Amino acid sequence: MSEYIQVVEDENDEPIEIPSEPDGTLLLSTLSAQFPATCGLKYRNPETGTFRGIRLVEGRLHPPEGSWGMQLYVCVFPKAENKRKGDEGQENPAAKTKRLDQAKCSDLIVLGLPWKTTEDDMRKYFSSFGELILVQVKRDPKTGGSKGFGFVRFSDYEAQKKCISQRHLIDGRWCDVTIPNSKEGSQHLMNRKIFIGRCSEDITAEDLRSYFSKFGEVVDVFIPKPFRAFAFCTFADPAVAQSMYGEDHIIKGTSVHVSSAAPKNFDKPDRRGGSGSSGGGGFNTSHSNYNPGYGGQERYGHHGNNASYGEDMYGQSSYGYR
């Protein structure tokens, strides 16, 4: 049964009521719609006053005793920066302010631009979100050809938030906008996406699109070539993606398994030495290592595809490489 759950970011805040799903679980996406960047919930054990963590499985938070009740739940945020061991005891009120202070605009990377898109095109498109103070298309210095990505920066943080919260149809291709090299950024991109495992080779991108469109608007399908028995499907709405995590589906007679799309580059498990925290603040989590050895030279060859589908079939070319 669906119910409303009282949630606060900080124990002293006024609660916001968040709806659970019909099965009683709370989608992390529902929670993060009200509390961006939150990664979980905790509540105080009434008997001891100690915080208890809420179980999180496949994007769903599970009620502690079968029901959420009138209990107050407190958001948990990733990575308590600034906190040395032993400091845990005091929740200083500055903590919240600190997070708010981070709400500054940063450069945003625009991934997946059509080769033909120019800075003027980008400016035209993105200015609808707010005032732009940077627009760039990255090009090969020799050929002058676009590298298929660029950067924008807004002056208004609300514009930035809006912009990174959705996919963008630019000159006929779906593009992602996110914080460069940041874990937050990649998480953002992942939560609209499902990983489809156990695919058979006869399942085409077209099959996946038409099948998953039953559940919500599909904005992208990706099948690695050569065949590797998995695929990705991106929905316009993160809630659609997250509601499917953990499910099995039959497509063309094959049982495929849907789970969350993990970032390609996972953080190294061991971080040693002082984290090189730049004093500047902002979203500078510099710990994503992006595949240094990869050349990506195919991108410059040609646009012809040995993939199954033409680039214009859906107005985008996720079916080829690129």
Added chain:
DNA sequence: GTTGAGCGTT
């Protein structure tokens, strides 16, 4: 055969 692809000459 269950985790792609793209990250900035300033």
